[in-house]
Amino acid sequence: MKNSLIKLTLFLCIYCVSALPVVAGQLLLTHGTLLDPSDQSITKQHLLLDETGIIARLDSIPANFTGQQLDINGKFVIPGLIDMHTHAFGNRGPNAQSEIMGPGTTAQVVLHAGVTGFVDLFGNEDQLFEHRRLQQQGLIAGADIYTSLSCLTAPGGHCSQFGKTRTIKSEDEARQQIAELAAKQADVIKLVSTIGGSLPSLSPALLKTSVDEAKKRGIKTIVHIHTLADIDSAIAAGADAITHLPDDAAITAELAQRLAAHKVVVIPTLACDTDEYEFMFSDVLQSALAxxxxxxxxxxxxxxxxxxMTPEQKQQAKQRTEKYYLSMKHLVAADVLLLSGTDAGNYGTLQGFTVHREMEKFVASGLTTWQALASATSDARLFLGKPAGLQAGAEASLVILDSSPIEDIRNSQKISAVIHQGKVIH
Structure with missing residues (x-):
């Protein structure tokens, strides 16, 4: 506990000292190389921005510019990263070694990993609502908080084992719950389908009613899946996205093609399902960022x-990993849109850091480095209805890197500075 408090104090101090004064000024990033995943362009230009967003790309520095300048010659600029699936209570470790932070502190910590926004897909609803409200009013700092606020699950279904959640057992309840979440301005709606699992599941009919109701209100839906049958149910319901990969069998080439045809986005949380083994038996946690x-x-x-861990457990972990990578192979071949989400808060993840691991695993699965980078930047923002890329009008949340992640996606961890809403954070 003492180490955790010291670590938290260090992060908060770094945040306060490094941030620029809150003034209505402009920031000019000079001589950097702009890597824009939205159009896969590489441009050597200056970038003018303020807290409202990117103002312009410039070929020369204006003679009358009196604002803040930051020379980033030899460095690379990418949009800030977004974690599309997290649980921002903190980090969970084995042998009861966990770190409880809460969404407000997590939002500040992940900035140091270049994560300038995240989507919390279930936690303490009141706490998430309040932290997001305070942040939107400028009263607390940190990465942008987007959230489903709660899960919508069957009574006794997944999510209920972790704490208070919303449940649905009729179409009327589905409509009521969606209406209440819409009134609280949920950024997305999370629905739970676990057909054939050990816990109760929303029926395909209730899932479709819920998706239809969310669509009427203009809110995108993300369906937690557990089996191949859940994917079928999500496609039939018209869901916008599914999260996780199935546990019962790998996604087939035919099913991947159906996902693509119905334009269902997949947030696979691959690192969460495969990195627990690597956390134990590789040097992943020895990286500087980790x-x-x-x-x-x-x-x-x-x-x-x-x-x-016994030899038998090691073998089981390896076989499980192979199944997930087969699913990814078929998703990539079918050109399904993949978004980076970590399911952080679970074993095998670290808040902020695992976004980089997810991109690395996407490349190992067959995506190009551009596509992997887009999965955590421009494509994620477009899913959330936000402006994407490094053009005028886009968000002024950026990461400045020492090396290009297009050459090697692992270079996303070589962070020189982070800019959040026009302010230098780190």
Missing amino acids: KQLADPRIIQGYQKAASD
Whole structure:
């Protein structure tokens, strides 16, 4: 606990000291290389911005410019990263080694990983609503909070084992719950389908009613899936996205083609399902960014778990990983739109850091580095209805890197500075 408090204090101090004074000024990034995933362009230009967004790209520095200048010669600029599936209570580690932060503190911590926004897909509804409200009013800082506020699940279904959630057992309840979440301005609606699982599931009929009601209100839906049958149900319901990969079998080439034909987005949370093993048996947690973001207790917990794992458990973990990568192979071949989401807050993840791991695993699955970068930047923003890219009018939330992630996606971890809403944070 003491280490956790020291770590939190350090993050808060870094945030306060590094931020520019709150003034109605402009910031000019000079001599940098702009990497825009929205059109896969590489441009050597100056970038003018303020807290309202990107103002312009410039070929020369205006002679009368009196605002703040930041020379980033030799560095690379990308849009800020967005985690499309997280649970911002903190980090969970094995052997009871967990770090509880809450959405407000998590929002500040992940900025240091270049994550300038995240979508929380279930937590304490009142807490999420209040932190988002305070942030939107400019009363608290941190990465932009988007949220479903709650899950919509069957009574006793998935999510209910973790705390208070909303449940649906009739079409009237579905309409009422969607109306209440819409009134609270939920950014997305999360629905739970676990057909054939150990917990109760929303029926295909209730799932469709819920999706239809959300569409009437202009809110996108993300369906938590567990099996191949859940994917069929989500497609039939007209869901905008599914999250996770099925546990019962790999997604087939035919099913991947159906997802693409119905324009269903997939947020696979691949790292969450495959990185717990790598956290224990590789040097992933020894990276500079992981060490910066993780409480030492978390890393120690994985080291202890590795020593306790039997050969049989290791083999099971490897087989499970192979199944998920087969699903990814078929999704990539079918050109299904993939978005980076981490399911952080679960084992095998770290808030902020795992966004980089997800992009790395996307490339290992067959995406280009441009596509992987877009999955956490421009494509994520478009899904949320936000302006994307590095053009005038886009958000002034950026990451400045020492090396190009187009050459090697792992370079996304080589962070020189983070800019959030026009202010230098780190």
